[in-house]
Amino acid sequence: MINMQQLSQMLLALFIGFCGSILFIFLHLPLPWLLGAIFTTSIAMRFEKLPIQNPKIFSAPARIFIGLIIGSAFTPEILEFLHIYLFSILLIIPYSIIVTFAGMYYYVKVLKFDRKTAFFSSTPGGVVEMVILGEEQKADTAKITLVQSSRLLFVVLTLPFIIQYLFHLDISGNQLITKAIKDTNLVEFFYLIIIGLIGAFGAKKLKISAAFLIGPMILSVIVYSSGFIHTLIPDELIKFIQVIFGTIIGFTFRGVKLRMILKILMGTFGHFVILAFISGIFVAIAYYFFGFPIVSTLLAFSPGGQTEMNLIALIVGANVPYITIHHIMRLFIVMNLAPIIAKRL
Numbered sequence: 001m002i003n004m005q006q007l008s009q010m011l012l013a014l015f016i017g018f019c020g021s022i023l024f025i026f027l028h029l030p031l032p033w034l035l036g037a038i039f040t041t042s043i044a045m046r047f048e049k050l051p052i053q054n055p056k057i058f059s060a061p062a063r064i065f066i067g068l069i070i071g072s073a074f075t076p077e078i079l080e081f082l083h084i085y086l087f088s089i090l091l092i093i094p095y096s097i098i099v100t101f102a103g104m105y106y107y108v109k110v111l112k113f114d115r116k117t118a119f120f121s122s123t124p125g126g127v128v129e130m131v132i133l134g135e136e137q138k139a140d141t142a143k144i145t146l147v148q149s150s151r152l153l154f155v156v157l158t159l160p161f162i163i164q165y166l167f168h169l170d171i172s173g174n175q176l177i178t179k180a181i182k183d184t185n186l187v188e189f190f191y192l193i194i195i196g197l198i199g200a201f202g203a204k205k206l207k208i209s210a211a212f213l214i215g216p217m218i219l220s221v222i223v224y225s226s227g228f229i230h231t232l233i234p235d236e237l238i239k240f241i242q243v244i245f246g247t248i249i250g251f252t253f254r255g256v257k258l259r260m261i262l263k264i265l266m267g268t269f270g271h272f273v274i275l276a277f278i279s280g281i282f283v284a285i286a287y288y289f290f291g292f293p294i295v296s297t298l299l300a301f302s303p304g305g306q307t308e309m310n311l312i313a314l315i316v317g318a319n320v321p322y323i324t325i326h327h328i329m330r331l332f333i334v335m336n337l338a339p340i341i342a343k344r345l
C-alpha cells in the first residue's frame with residue numbers, strides 16, 4: 001500500500017506531465033498529451049531533489065482502457081467494408097512483417113540495439129502499446145519511446161506537405177471527431193469497465209502476455225463489433241491516459257544522457273527513410289492493382305498513428321473507413337503477434 005506522501009509525489013509528477021502537454025498544445029506539436037508529458041517529466045528527472053515519484057500504480061487501469069480503446073474501433077459499420085477492401089487489407093500482413101524486420105536489422109546493425117529493443121522499436125504499432133509490450137519483455141523502454149515517438153513525429157511532419165504539394169490538396173482545415181464525457185452513455189461505460197476488468201484478470205489467469213492490455217482488447221472487439229456497446233471512451237479520459245503513460249515513460253529516461261537521445265533521434269531518421277521506401281512500394285501496389293484513390297492508399301499504408309492518420313484523412317476528404325480498417329488491422333496484427341515473436345528472440 002502507498003502512503004499519502006507517496007501519492008502526493010505521484011500526483012505532482014502527473015501535474016508536471018500535464019504541464020508539458022499544455023505546452024505542446026500551445027506549440028501545436030503532434031501527440032501533445034503523450035509527447036508533452038514525456039518531455040517535461042524526462043527533464044524533471046534531471047533534478048534529483050524534486051519530490052516526485054513514478055506513478056506506476058496508475059499503469060494497470062490505464063492499460064485496461066488502452067485495450068478497450070483499440071477494440072472500440074471495430075464497429076459494425078467498419079466491418080461492413082471488410083469484403084470491399086479485403087485484398088488491400090491482406091497487404092498489411094507482408095507490409096507489417098517487412099517493415100518490422102527491415103527496421104530491426106537496421107537498429108541491430110547500425111545503432112547496436114539489443115534484439116528485443118530493436119524489435120519493439122521497429123514494429124509499426126502505437127507508441128504507448130509498444131512501450132507496454134517492451135516493458136513486459138524487459139526491453140529498453142527509453143529507446144523504444146524515443147524511436148517510436150520520432151517515427152511518428154517524422155510521419156506527421158512530412159505527410160501533410162507531401163499531400164499538399166504533390167497532390168495539390170488543401171490541408172488548412174482542422175477537424176477532429178471525439179466523444180466528450182458529457183455525451184457518454186454512463187450505463188454502457190459502466191458495462192465497458194466491467195468487461196475490461198474481466199478481460200484483464202481472465203487474460204492474467206491464462207498467463208497471456210500483456211494481459212491487462214490484450215484481454216480487454218479482445219473482449220472490446222467482441223462487444224463493439226456485435227453492436228452490444230456503442231458508447232466510446234470519453235475523450236477527456238483518453239487524454240488523461242496519455243498523460244499517465246507519458247509521465248511513466250518520462251521516468252525511464254532517468255540516467256539517459258542527452259548525447260544518447262540525440263544519437264537515437266538522428267539514427268531514427270535513417271529508419272524513417274527505409275519506412276518511406278517500403279510504404280511507397282505497397283502504396284503503388286494497392287493503387288495500381290486494386291484502383292483505390294492514391295491519397296487514401298498513402299494514408300492507409302503510412303506508418304503513423306491511427307488518430308493522426310484519420311485526422312489528416314478528415315481534413316483532405318479521403319476515404320476514412322478504408323484508412324481506418326488498415327490501421328486497425330495493422331495494430332491488431334502487431335498487438336497479437338509482437339509478444340509471441342519477442343519471446344522467441
